[in-house]
Amino acid sequence: MNMPEIVGLFFKASLLLFFILMVVLILTLAERKALARIQQRKGPNRVGFKGILQPFADALKLLTKEDILPASANKQIFWIAPLAVFLPGFLIWVTIPLAKEVVLANLDMGLFYITAISVLSVMGLLMAGWGSANKWAMIGGLRAAGQLISYEIPFIMAILAIGILAQSFNLKEIVDDQARWPFAIKQPLGLFIFLTAGLAELGRTPFDIHHAESEVVGGPFVEYSGAHWSVFYLAEYMNTFTIAVLTVLLFLGGWQSPVLPFSGIVQTVASLSWFLIKTALVIWVIFWIRGTYPRVRIDQLMSFGWKILVPASFINIFLTASVLYYALPHWVITVVSLGFLGVTFYFIKKGSLAGHKQNTVTIINSSDIRAQLSNRAEV
Amino acid sequence: MSVVFFAIAAILVISGGIGVVAARNIVYAALSLLVAMVGTAGVFLIGLAEFLALVQLLIYGGAVVIVILFSLMLTKIQDFEFLTANKQWPIALIVAIFLLGLLGISILVEGSATTTMGSTNISELGLSLFSDWAIPFELASLVLLIALIGAVVVVRRDNGEDK
Secondary structure, rough: OOOOHHHHHHHHHHHHHHHHHHHHHHHHHHHHHHHHHHOOOOOOOOOOHHHOOHHHHHHHHHHHHOOOOOOOHHHHHHHOOOOHHHHHHHHHHOOOOOOOOOHHHHHHHHHHHHHHOOOHHHHHHHHHHHHHHOHHHHHHHHHHHHHHHHHHHHHHHHHHHHHHOOOOOOOOHHHHHHHOOHHHHHHHHHHHHHHHHHHHHHOOOOHHHHHHHHHOEEEHHOOOOOOHHHHHHHHHHHHHHHHHHHHHHHHHHHHHHHHHOOOOOHHHHHHHHHHHHHHHHHHHHHHHHHHHOOOOOOOHHHHHHHHHHHHHHHHHHHHHHHHHHOOOHHHHHHHHHHHHHHHHHHHHHHHOOHHHHOOOOOOOOOOHHHHHHHHHHHH | HHHHHHHHHHHHHHHHHHHHHHHHHHHHHHHHHHHHHHHHHHHHHHHHOHHHHHHHHHHHHHHHHHHHHHHHHHHHHHHOOOOOOOOOHHHHHHHHHHHHHHHHHHHHHHOOOOOOOOOOOOOHHHHHOOOOOOOHHHHHOOOHHHHHHHHHHHHHHHHHOOO
């Protein structure tokens, strides 16, 4: 490797960082707008045309805010923690292709690399929690570690099933393998596990118990302010984008499109836009889930992860491997996993799985209350 | 160029190792262990053993160090004031000398860098792991079990003293 190559790589990496920063800025605005639409509000609409410059104003505000170091905090660990969260998330992007030729390094073990690197970001959350010397931060950090370790298993297992199906860990080959049928059709169970575990890995709203404001005030980030807090924020949105991109690459056929009759540079641009449209749809689903579901309780989260998602991911891998080994047609996977999903949902709905009987909150229909009240009035 | 990368990785490994032994604060010791593990992954990467490097990151960097940290953070730091005055040092010394001897002998017998370096093919690797080396491969999972039990033991001893 000589000097110009290194400079070239450095330039490409900076370009990638710039691209991701732009995406994060757009995502913050998009999320606020999407949530506002779900909640019948207007959302940010003052800065620029229809609030389009809001993210820049936010960024400027965060960067100029004072960085406060708590007196009893552990200085080194406190300052390193945001970087330890951001860096693994960014390193994943080395091997993620956005179109056929748009990739920094197409690794043969790309998928394995992604799983191995993404595990490291737990460390940053633990460091932030411990280094802040704050009980809320500490509890939040431990919650984050417990949650991320639990949901890593189904996440990795769902990825592994894709590796088995495509017979490759190379992301480009996986996308090429989906030219006819996207893996979402062959692996509905895998898609469900991947998205659910992915959301839990992100710590987004149905699963955000480690920075739940009403329980642990803000979790590991409670003592952070200004630029260092914004690094955590940046990492969270970057990881959201990563999960959406991975969903498109692994399950929705990546940049494969029904008809794109172009060639050369035009084709690259067209497939890139096609890819980004698919990603935007997945991101919209993620925002939609956030706007729809309330936060789960910590015991529900753990029992759902270990009692449903982990066994389901093992079943998925076993199913995929045996269908390939006995050379059965691939639609067998689809049928069996759809059946399994149906049965699981039926039992969840019935309430005999995931410890629903221990619920502390009982749901009362308004008609029942009215009936009770009217009975009382009659007596 | 690879000499420079090797130097960086070696410095990481050695400084991390010294940190594990010398740090007074047990959380610092665990974080130094992480640095040493990442450095080792770097050394594997320079040797073109990408798979081994990633396994190193996933199992040691991810699982083992996190499980250790998780339990250490639940203990009180005051309990580990005399971290360096540990009664188990004779055992540690014997293990260290044994390992040093083993590595030294194997280098002397095999000579340095006799194997040709080449990028690994993941499907070949998988085939040989699950056929020729199936039992050693399964035994390696004991490492995780030991780390888990060790972490639980550290926390449990703390609880016992409270009672």
